[in-house]
Amino acid sequence: MxxxxxxxxxxxxxxxxxxxxxxxxxxxxxxxxxxxxxxxxxxxxxxxxxxxxxxxxxxxxxxxxxxxxxxxxxxxxxxxxxxxxxxxxxxxxxxxxxxxxxxESFIGGGYWHPSPKILKSIRQAIDYNGEELKKILNKKSFREMFGEMVVDNPLKTAPKGYSQEHEHIDLLRRKSFAVTVGLTQKEVMSNNFEERVVEIYNEMLPFRRYLNQAITV
Structure with a gap:
């Protein structure tokens, strides 16, 4: 098989x-x-x-x-x-x-349309230390692999409790925090697919850990 x-x-x-x-x-x-x-x-x-x-x-x-x-x-x-x-x-x-x-075939991670409780926790983490998330997202190797976070329909105004002038308002408006990388069928069927999966996992790990820590703290 x-x-x-x-x-x-x-x-x-x-x-x-x-x-x-x-x-x-x-x-x-x-x-x-x-x-x-x-x-x-x-x-x-x-x-x-x-x-x-x-x-x-x-x-x-x-x-x-x-x-x-x-x-x-x-x-x-x-x-x-x-x-x-x-x-x-x-x-x-x-x-x-x-x-x-x-x-389509792809590998992804993060939170797509999370519950209000989870979204609130992620926004609190961004409010406290959004610079860390931006550092992860702007890392050259991360951007080369994933590009931007998956496009969602962000809020048009600041979420309740946050200022429109917040330094991380672009992140706070988001309703989802997820990244993906596309795969071709040829890539999946290749002999080095497992190594590719490990490579993607390692690159995505800081992003996923940031989000998962945000909802457990």
Missing amino acids: SFSAMYTFLKKLQQNNTKEWMDAHREEYHKVRDFYIEWLDKMNLKLAKIDPNYYDTPGKKAINRINNNLMFHPNKPIYKDHFGAGLDQVSKQGDFYIHLGTS
Whole structure:
């Protein structure tokens, strides 16, 4: 089994996105899923060796369901067009997210549309020491890998409790704090993909640690 087989399965699934087709190909699905879980287990051990604060996340815990949540999104297809997983995962947010799919593949991390409580904590950290976050975001190697944070719909005015003239008002207006780096299928299927994942993890780590510390202090 391989990432090539995973992409092939996902392409077939999206062309036949029905429960009947999935039931008829359940064995193939489990083989692909088990391959991904085994790969995640390997990465889980590898990342734990390079990060003393890494949160152990076995593959079965890391991997997300392939079913879409039709209760909240009834117009979506039954099944997703990707396999998603979050390593270094204390909760579903703030993890090291790996998304491998037919339409796009990427690695991301941070907080996308966090709860009001988490967003409040991040803003308090920025108010206290926003210079540290800006230093991380402006690091040359970080910008070369991730560019800007993922575009969100920021507030037009200062959030409650903060001045419009605050030195970090550009960060305080944000509703999300996340970065991503795109992956090609060729890159995912290459022999050095694991090394690429480690490289991305290391570059993203100060950013994720800043945010995670902000919500735990």
